[in-house]
Amino acid sequence: MKTVTLTIDGRTIKAREGEKLLWVALENGIYIPNLCAIPGVKHPAAACRLCFVEIEGYPRPVTACTEPVVEGMVVSTRSPRVDRLVQTAFELLLSNHQQDCANCPRNRSCELQRIARERRIPLRVKRLRKLERELPVDDSSPALRYDPRKCVLCGKCVWVCREKGTGVLGFAGRGFGRRITTFGDVPLGQSGCNGCGECARICPVGALVEKKADI
Amino acid sequence: MSRDKVIKENFTKLQQKSRAAWESLRERPLILVGTATCGRAAGALEILKVIKEELAKSGLEASVLEVGCMGHCYAEPLVTVYKPGFPPICYGYVTEGIAARLVQDFLGGDDPCLEFALAALEANDMVPAFTDFPRGMIEKNIILDKCGLIDPENIEHYIALGGYAALAGALGRDPGQVLEEIKASGLRGRGGAGFPTGRKWETCRLAPGEEKYVICNADEGDPGAFMDRAILESNPHQVLEGLAIAAYTVGARQGYFYIRAEYPLAVARVKKAIEQARQAGLLGTNILGSGFDFDVDVFQGSGAFVCGEETALIASMEGEPGLPRHRPPFPATAGLRGKPTVINNVKTLSYVPHIVERGARWLRETGTDGSPGTAVFALAGKVINTGLAEVPMGTTLREVVYDVGSGIPGGKAFKAVQIGGPSGGCLPESALDMPIDFDSLSQAGAMMGSGGMVILDEDDCMVEIARFFLDFTQKESCGKCTMCRLGTRQMLDILEAITRGQGKPGDIELLLELAEDVKAGSLCGLGKTAPNPVLSTIRYFRDEYEAHIKERRCPALMCQSLIAYYILPEKCERSCDACVGSCPVEAIYTNEDRIKVIDQQKCVKCASCLEACPPQYKAVIKLSPPELVNEMGA
Ligand SMILES: Cc1cc2nc3c(=O)[nH]c(=O)nc-3n(C[C@H](O)[C@H](O)[C@H](O)COP(=O)(O)O)c2cc1C
Ligand code: FES
Numbered sequence: 001m002k003t004v005t006l007t008i009d010g011r012t013i014k015a016r017e018g019e020k021l022l023w024v025a026l027e028n029g030i031y032i033p034n035l036c037a038i039p040g041v042k043h044p045a046a047a048c049r050l051c052f053v054e055i056e057g058y059p060r061p062v063t064a065c066t067e068p069v070v071e072g073m074v075v076s077t078r079s080p081r082v083d084r085l086v087q088t089a090f091e092l093l094l095s096n097h098q099q100d101c102a103n104c105p106r107n108r109s110c111e112l113q114r115i116a117r118e119r120r121i122p123l124r125v126k127r128l129r130k131l132e133r134e135l136p137v138d139d140s141s142p143a144l145r146y147d148p149r150k151c152v153l154c155g156k157c158v159w160v161c162r163e164k165g166t167g168v169l170g171f172a173g174r175g176f177g178r179r180i181t182t183f184g185d186v187p188l189g190q191s192g193c194n195g196c197g198e199c200a201r202i203c204p205v206g207a208l209v210e211k212k213a214d215i
Numbered sequence: 216m217s218r219d220k221v222i223k224e225n226f227t228k229l230q231q232k233s234r235a236a237w238e239s240l241r242e243r244p245l246i247l248v249g250t251a252t253c254g255r256a257a258g259a260l261e262i263l264k265v266i267k268e269e270l271a272k273s274g275l276e277a278s279v280l281e282v283g284c285m286g287h288c289y290a291e292p293l294v295t296v297y298k299p300g301f302p303p304i305c306y307g308y309v310t311e312g313i314a315a316r317l318v319q320d321f322l323g324g325d326d327p328c329l330e331f332a333l334a335a336l337e338a339n340d341m342v343p344a345f346t347d348f349p350r351g352m353i354e355k356n357i358i359l360d361k362c363g364l365i366d367p368e369n370i371e372h373y374i375a376l377g378g379y380a381a382l383a384g385a386l387g388r389d390p391g392q393v394l395e396e397i398k399a400s401g402l403r404g405r406g407g408a409g410f411p412t413g414r415k416w417e418t419c420r421l422a423p424g425e426e427k428y429v430i431c432n433a434d435e436g437d438p439g440a441f442m443d444r445a446i447l448e449s450n451p452h453q454v455l456e457g458l459a460i461a462a463y464t465v466g467a468r469q470g471y472f473y474i475r476a477e478y479p480l481a482v483a484r485v486k487k488a489i490e491q492a493r494q495a496g497l498l499g500t501n502i503l504g505s506g507f508d509f510d511v512d513v514f515q516g517s518g519a520f521v522c523g524e525e526t527a528l529i530a531s532m533e534g535e536p537g538l539p540r541h542r543p544p545f546p547a548t549a550g551l552r553g554k555p556t557v558i559n560n561v562k563t564l565s566y567v568p569h570i571v572e573r574g575a576r577w578l579r580e581t582g583t584d585g586s587p588g589t590a591v592f593a594l595a596g597k598v599i600n601t602g603l604a605e606v607p608m609g610t611t612l613r614e615v616v617y618d619v620g621s622g623i624p625g626g627k628a629f630k631a632v633q634i635g636g637p638s639g640g641c642l643p644e645s646a647l648d649m650p651i652d653f654d655s656l657s658q659a660g661a662m663m664g665s666g667g668m669v670i671l672d673e674d675d676c677m678v679e680i681a682r683f684f685l686d687f688t689q690k691e692s693c694g695k696c697t698m699c700r701l702g703t704r705q706m707l708d709i710l711e712a713i714t715r716g717q718g719k720p721g722d723i724e725l726l727l728e729l730a731e732d733v734k735a736g737s738l739c740g741l742g743k744t745a746p747n748p749v750l751s752t753i754r755y756f757r758d759e760y761e762a763h764i765k766e767r768r769c770p771a772l773m774c775q776s777l778i779a780y781y782i783l784p785e786k787c788e789r790s791c792d793a794c795v796g797s798c799p800v801e802a803i804y805t806n807e808d809r810i811k812v813i814d815q816q817k818c819v820k821c822a823s824c825l826e827a828c829p830p831q832y833k834a835v836i837k838l839s840p841p842e843l844v845n846e847m848g849a
Contacts (some may be wrong), residue, residue: 127725175700
């Protein structure tokens with residue numbers, strides 16, 4: 001495959017033509033916030049809206065996870081416009097996230113904490129109202145614990161469950177009611193889930209966790 | 216014989232047969248009954264039955280046809296009578312009694328019953344024609360021209376009046392020439408965004424690949440919009456012809472109509488049209504002997520608003536959940552099943568036969584430089600003539616509201632026009648003289664959108680209007696992307712608080728910040744346009760927002776939480792008990808002066824007393840903020 005040269009934040013980088021910018025940046029140690037990107041999928045979800053970057057010649061910021069790299073591309077991962085969009089998307093996710101870091105098994109390994117740290121955005125959102133989701137925690141599986149109130153709807157668990165698990169996870173609902181659940185909307189324990197734990201390993205937050213990690 | 220000679224010959228045969236059928240219809244009196252969805256809702260099927268019964272009873276010879284919508288939906292049911300010796304006359308608000316009289320007195324006698332006539336279809340010296348009214352002078356029918364005048368289920372009518380000549384003509388030309396014509400016409404997509412149709416077709420035509428598709432987007436999900444439905448129900452062949460020309464131009468052999476399942480009559484009529492076109496050799500293999508193969512199927516959409524968005528539409532046709540995808544790639548390069556695909560709106564495709572038949576220059580004679588042709592609006596809300604209107608681009612809002620729509624009912628004052636549905640915006644009185652086209656509307660913060668136009672008067676609260684439209688988009692958001700799922704929800708919460716009198720200082724600024732970010736950061740067009748109603752109402756009616764937040768006052772007296780009902784003692788006719796009887800919660804009592812008083816604690820603000828108070832007293836009024844009641848008593 002053809003190799004192209006581009007610059008990201010002033011650094012010259014070589015990459016395979018057509019590869020998505022997000023992966024090129026990450027492989028070269030340049031961090032771009034992201035939650036929903038999965039390497040190699042045909043249609044990137046482009047759902048979390050955190051990976052905005054500026055590309056020279058483009059009228060407005062674009063998502064790095066959907067942007068194929070081309071020869072001579074000039075990228076900046078930061079700009080006032082990018083920072084503003086990323087902050088709003090991040091704050092929106094936090095406003096809808098059951099936040100209990102001190103008691104969360106993913107404390108210190110949570111992607112939300114990482115983004116907050118990298119971009120210096122406080123985890124406590126002052127500007128927005130809290131949008132609580134009245135959803136019950138699913139404790140029915142011997143292997144997993146699912147707390148939908150922490151879920152950021154990245155969709156990685158759905159993908160990995162199809163790829164490596166039993167394919168019982170999927171999206172349900174529309175709009176604000178969109179959530180991840182099992183096929184037939186039954187508790188995990190009755191869903192045919194084999195407890196492989198792939199979903200918990202890929203979950204960027206503390207929504208799906210393995211029970212043994214709980215103790 | 217050369218290829219284009221064969222095409223011409225085949226088509227001429229079709230045309231002659233169709234014209235003969237059409238002309239034989241005119242040999243005796245002809246009655247047209249509008250039985251599109253709008254007519255049916257007003258009882259057109261009963262009218263049709265009465266006419267048929269009366270004809271049978273009287274033994275009079277006449278043909279009866281079911282036709283589509285003429286756009287005068289306010290006056291449905293509509294009946295048009297052609298009788299030799301008379302101009303064709305259209306009757307509105309037809310009741311069963313009027314229908315019977317039209318048969319008995321007009322067809323049976325020679326009394327055209329002019330007291331029920333709406334207008335004649337052609338200028339004459341007996342009855343004023345539609346074109347004699349201010350409305351008729353402004354309207355210009357291109358894509359609605361045959362609607363309501365032909366039987367949509369009869370392909371011969373369409374062909375007799377010039378239909379499919381454009382397809383026959385196009386097939387005789389090189390696809391590249393057809394493309395040039397569309398490009399030169401400057402036609403822009405009527406599905407909302409106004410993207411140049413020629414450019415879209417060119418991209419698809421040049422895209423590599425043998426297999427290509429054309430799709431007609433008839434998902435029409437905007438609340439209050441019904442022009443696509445009206446066109447499909449009234450003249451489906453026009454759209455089908457446009458789709459076939461698109462296919463020939465880009466090199467597609469398969470086309471689809473994506474129609475929402477809530478439009479059963481449109482689905483049935485399109486299916487029938489496809490069937491008839493196949494039988495006439497206008498679809499299928501070797502169309503008119505040209506060697507061009509093209510066929511069409513109907514796909515019924517599940518009805519979610521977002522499925523009208525082209526990438527979601529494609530996902531849903533592929534059997535996936537109807538969620539939008541990131542663009543690029545655009546469908547014109549990688550669309551249905553990854554193949555290059557043209558997706559056009561019903562109205563866009565309706566212009567195509569006219570352009571191919573009459574030329575790019577002809578289209579440009581109508582409309583503005585940047586937006587050639589006409590715009591079709593669905594007028595609704597506080598306007599006298601609701602219904603469909605086709606006017607040249609560049610017509611002013613004032614002409615549409617006051618000449619076409621006949622103004623605001625009840626002597627109320629105009630406040631704003633909401634254009635473009637939930638992705639559009641609200642324009643104030645100062646915009647009334649603006650010539651409307653794609654560009655002027657988006658500069659003013661609204662959008663052509665689907666062409667929905669809701670007229671608002673002094674009784675409409677602009678914060679509540681913004682809340683209403685955002686409530687729609689928020690509920691219709693698919694929830695896939697963060698900005699739209701949560702951003703619209705945050706904005707809606709703020710708007711709800713403001714309309715309840717719980718707005719806080721800074722809320723307007725926060726709304727503006729969120730609105731801009733949701734616009735710039737959403738994945739698809741739904742989120743990218745959802746903030747428009749909020750942005751435009753803040754831009755033009757910020758004082759109303761401020762009154763709600765700072766004074767807990769709703770200037771339009773619309774927001775329930777911010778008003779109180781009050782009975783003016785000096786106006787109250789003491790012995791009348793109309794309000795007392797109307798109150799569902801017994802909140803009105805008679806005080807020691809025999810004056811009626813509302814117990815504000817009990818009042819549920821249902822407005823029954825206001826409606827019950829006889830007009831000669833008009834003693835019940837609304838007050839905002841509600842605390843004003845205390846001052847009134849003092
Ligand atoms: C949320 C949303 C809903 C849409 N709904 C429709 C629709 O009902 N009908 C339509 O023709 N276009 C709709 N569109 C626009 C389509 O995505 C697409 O641009 C259009 O069909 C292209 O046709 P045109 O070029 O003829 O305008 C919608 C877009 C969005 C973002
Ligand atoms: S990683 Fe690009 S939108 Fe989520």
